[in-house]
Amino acid sequence: MSPKTNPTEFPAAAARWLRAGLFLLCFALSAPHALAQLPGPDEPTDPTPAIQTPPPQASDADIRTRITDIFAEIDSLRRVTVEVNHGVVTLGGDVSSSAADARAEELALRVNGVVTVENQIERRLAVEDSTGSLFGDSSSRLQKLYRALPLYGVSLAVFLVIALLGHLIASWRGFWRLILPNPFLVELVSGAFRIVALLVALVMAMNVLGATTLMGTILGGAGVIGLAIGFSVRDTLENYISSIMLSVRQPFRANEHVVIDDHEGKVIRLTSRSTILMTLDGNHLRIPNTIVFKSVILNYTRNPERRFEFDLGVDAADDPVAAMQLGLDRLKAMPFVLKDPEPEAFIQTVGDSNIVLRFMGWVNQTETNFAKGRGLAIAATKDALEEGGFTLPEPIYKLRFDSKIEDALKGGSTGSATVSTPSPPAAPPKKPVDTSEASDVAADNTIDEKVAAERASSKEPDLLDEESPVE
Structure with a gap:
């Protein structure tokens, strides 16, 4: 038999369940809003909490008292006056620096109940206020310096060890010559390594002191200054880089006969700034390496065989081929003219009255x-053509006379008088001339001897290395 249910208990239970459901519904609706008001894990909190005043509500007098008490505890703000009216704070008086002025306004704004701040503070321009921080408490500074002496000693030791190690490696010439055979590059790279070692030593020492921020500022300023200096000495840097390239490429050796940008001479030495030549008349010539690097270089010494050429003309009625053969026979008979390659001849031009060979x-x-040699070859070939019956053409001038002058000449020719011209005296016989010195075509070594003496006596460094490969 089932138990009987009391009819009065069902409405009461339903009312309890209804109240519980309404409570859960209200909680579900209000939970997202409450969670949204909570700060997230990544949201920053206010780093400067407001300065509390006596509860429940701060009056103008309370605000003024609170700000005045705060300023009284700060030496630089003790002369600042405070007035408060309806939450508006008016600051007056004077301070010694603009930093103290900004600090006073910031502290006043942080007091609870302040609506705004009217800053009427004036800065004092007294000498003792501006120099007080510079000539302040020297004893405290000396004490701090004394306590920091061990740290400074460690930093100095780190700097000296790294700098000394870099200097020793940079001075190790044998090591650098194994890597870089060129002596100029050895000097350049070793010097650059020494500078890098000093920079590393300075960075490590500043890191020990904890002044890496200051080091970054110094390096940044040095970079800007270096960029400005680089633009100002651009030509010098370009010339220096050209010196490096010339020392590596070695386009010529010492005592070689070259032509550089229309400048001819024999090479004395290559320096870090210029190439020094001795001209064929015995003078020194310095050419900047920038010009040398960009110029077309003609080297006569690299190939000992050199060709000469000259032009001779014969009469238009003569046989030019026979004249060429006669001249070639004479050139081949000369002892200083090489048989291999053989001499050559050809017709250059045909003029109005001559043929140029x-x-x-x-x-x-x-x-x-x-x-x-070229001069003697010209003289010998000319003599051979004349001996062979060929006529070397002479300049021909065509004269044009006015009609009056022609009539006068005709009238004068009809006269009976004759004018006799005396015959020139016979030329004395030519004396034989000793041509042995003029016909000597031996190589002239005068400039070579001067260059050798100059290289032996000068102490200026030379970047030309006989052991380096030639371009």
Whole structure:
């Protein structure tokens, strides 16, 4: 038999369940809003909490008292006056620096109940206020310095050890010559390594002192200054880089006969700034390495065989081929003209009254003076053509006379008088001339001897290395 239910208990139970459901519904609706008001894990909190005043509500007098008491505890703000009216704080008086002015306004704004701040503080311009921090309590500074002496000693020791180690490695010439065979690059890289070692030593020492921020500022300023200096000495840096490239490439050796940018001479030495030549008339010539690096270099010494050429003209009625053969036979008979390559000749141009022939031959510059050899070849070829019956053309001028002058000449020719011109006296016979010195075509070593003496006597460093490969 089932128990009987009391009809009065069902409404009471339903009311309890209804109240519980309404409570859960209210909690579910209010929970997201409450959670949104809570700060998240990544949200920053207020680093400067407000300065509390006596509860429940701060009056103007309370605000003024609170701010005045705070300023009284700070030496730089003791002369600041405070007035409060309806939450508006008016600051007056004077301070010694702009930092103290900003600090007073910041502290006043942090007091609870302050609406705004009217800053009427004036800065004092007295000398003792501005220099007080500079010549302040020297005893406390000396005490701090004394306590920091061990740290300074460790920092100095770190700097000296790293700098000394870098200097020893940079001075190890044998090590650098194994890596860089060029002596100029050895000097450059070793010097750069020494500077890098000093910078590393300075950074490590500042790190020990905990002044890495100051070091970053110094390095940043040094970088800006270095950039400005780099722009101002751009030409000097370009010349220095050209010196490095020339010392590596070695386009010429000492005592070689070169032509650089229309400047001809023999190389004395290559320095870090310029290339020094001795001209063929015995003068010193310095050419900046920037110009040398960009110029076309003609080297006569690299190949001892050198070709000379000259032009001779014959009459238009003569046979040019026979004249060329006669000239070539004479060139081949000359002892200083090389047989291999053989001399050559060809017709250069055909003029109004002559035919221009070009003759070419080769000499060995190490044994023959080029200028003398060419001159003697011209003279010998000319004599051969004249002996062979060829006429070397002379300049022909065409004269045009006015009609009056022609009539006068015709009238004068009809006269009976004759004018006799005396015959010139016979030329005395030519005396024989000793041409042995003029016909000597041996190589002239005068400039070579001067260059050798200059290189031996000068103490200026030379970047030309006989052991380095030539470009």
